[in-house]
Amino acid sequence: MSIDLKPKTTNTNTNVEQVENNQSASKRNVYEVENFNLWYGSDQALKNVDFNIVENEVTAIIGPSGCGKSTFIKSLNRMIELIPIVRVSGSIKYRGENTLDKKYEVERLRTKVGMVFQKPNPFPKSIYENVAYGPRIHGIKNKKMLDEIVEKSLRGAAIWDEVKDRLKENAFGLSGGQQQRICIARCLAIEPDVILMDEPTSALDPISTLKVEELVQELKKSYSIVIVTHNMQQAARISDKTAFFLNGELIELDNTNQLFSNPADKRTEDYITGRFG
Numbered sequence: 001m002s003i004d005l006k007p008k009t010t011n012t013n014t015n016v017e018q019v020e021n022n023q024s025a026s027k028r029n030v031y032e033v034e035n036f037n038l039w040y041g042s043d044q045a046l047k048n049v050d051f052n053i054v055e056n057e058v059t060a061i062i063g064p065s066g067c068g069k070s071t072f073i074k075s076l077n078r079m080i081e082l083i084p085i086v087r088v089s090g091s092i093k094y095r096g097e098n099t100l101d102k103k104y105e106v107e108r109l110r111t112k113v114g115m116v117f118q119k120p121n122p123f124p125k126s127i128y129e130n131v132a133y134g135p136r137i138h139g140i141k142n143k144k145m146l147d148e149i150v151e152k153s154l155r156g157a158a159i160w161d162e163v164k165d166r167l168k169e170n171a172f173g174l175s176g177g178q179q180q181r182i183c184i185a186r187c188l189a190i191e192p193d194v195i196l197m198d199e200p201t202s203a204l205d206p207i208s209t210l211k212v213e214e215l216v217q218e219l220k221k222s223y224s225i226v227i228v229t230h231n232m233q234q235a236a237r238i239s240d241k242t243a244f245f246l247n248g249e250l251i252e253l254d255n256t257n258q259l260f261s262n263p264a265d266k267r268t269e270d271y272i273t274g275r276f277g
């Protein structure tokens with residue numbers, strides 16, 4: 001998709017957007033976030049966020065440094081609660097259930113929602129063990145079954161051909177781009193429903209970045225993907241929906257074409273045209 005980042009005054013993409021809207025309409029929401037607030041101690045980092053995430057779509061989150069992108073994505077799998085001073089209100093429904101409910105078991109969420117981080121973080125183990133780790137934790141001991149999961153996950157992460165003859169080697173011996181795809185394979189091995197990606201290409205060279213971007217396009221056929229990115233061109237290239245955050249508020253969430261070509265809010269327009277941030 002090629003996108004002109006300059007806002008236009010008239011929208012010429014009505015038919016395309018109509019088709020996209022119709023496609024979205026037939027899909028279900030994986031997440032429904034309502035009136036979500038988050039505080040670090042007394043500092044409020046997210047304010048009244050309402051945010052639906054549609055299945056089998058790529059949703060990109062953009063916004064200036066410190067606007068709350070990472071805080072938001074880490075709220076979706078409740079990783080944020082590892083920080084003791086964090087306090088939240090509102091609701092984050094995953095497949096209809098409020099994950100903030102005291103009775104909701106976080107382990108259940110973590111088996112369905114995988115995460116890939118900015119810096120590739122493979123375990124100091126072999127390539128094979130990195131991918132087999134999750135399924136082993138979930139009780140799979142059968143070697144043949146594990147072999148199959150490892151191969152399927154590495155294929156799914158578009159790295160099988162590069163590593164199939166060196167599965168016993170330490171994952172640290174791979175390039176940064178390969179390590180990131182191993183981390184994606186590790187994530188796929190638990191058969192998630194959603195994949196959260198927090199700036200997954202910011203530590204990668206352009207060729208590895210392209211590989212991961214192509215991979216994201218492929219993965220959305222089977223998974224729902226939320227990706228935080230500082231790179232607006234990347235958001236425009238790979239996402240179906242884009243959300244713009246500013247100072248902890250969700251300013252705009254729309255079809256990516258629409259948001260970049262004809263943003264509804266002046267603050268979005270100022271950001272995407274480089275007037276601030």
Ligand SMILES: Nc1ncnc2c1ncn2[C@@H]1O[C@H](COP(=O)(O)OP(=O)(O)OP(=O)(O)O)[C@@H](O)[C@H]1O
Pocket residue numbers: 040045063064065066067068069070071072083
């Ligand atoms: N552990 C923490 N303790 C206290 N405040 C925090 C913590 N983590 C983040 N914050 C604050 O919350 C706000 C949002 O931060 P967050 O990291 O979510 O922003 P971001 O949009 O992801 O930024 P960046 O693009 O620079 O990664 C910032 O004001 C930040 O200083």
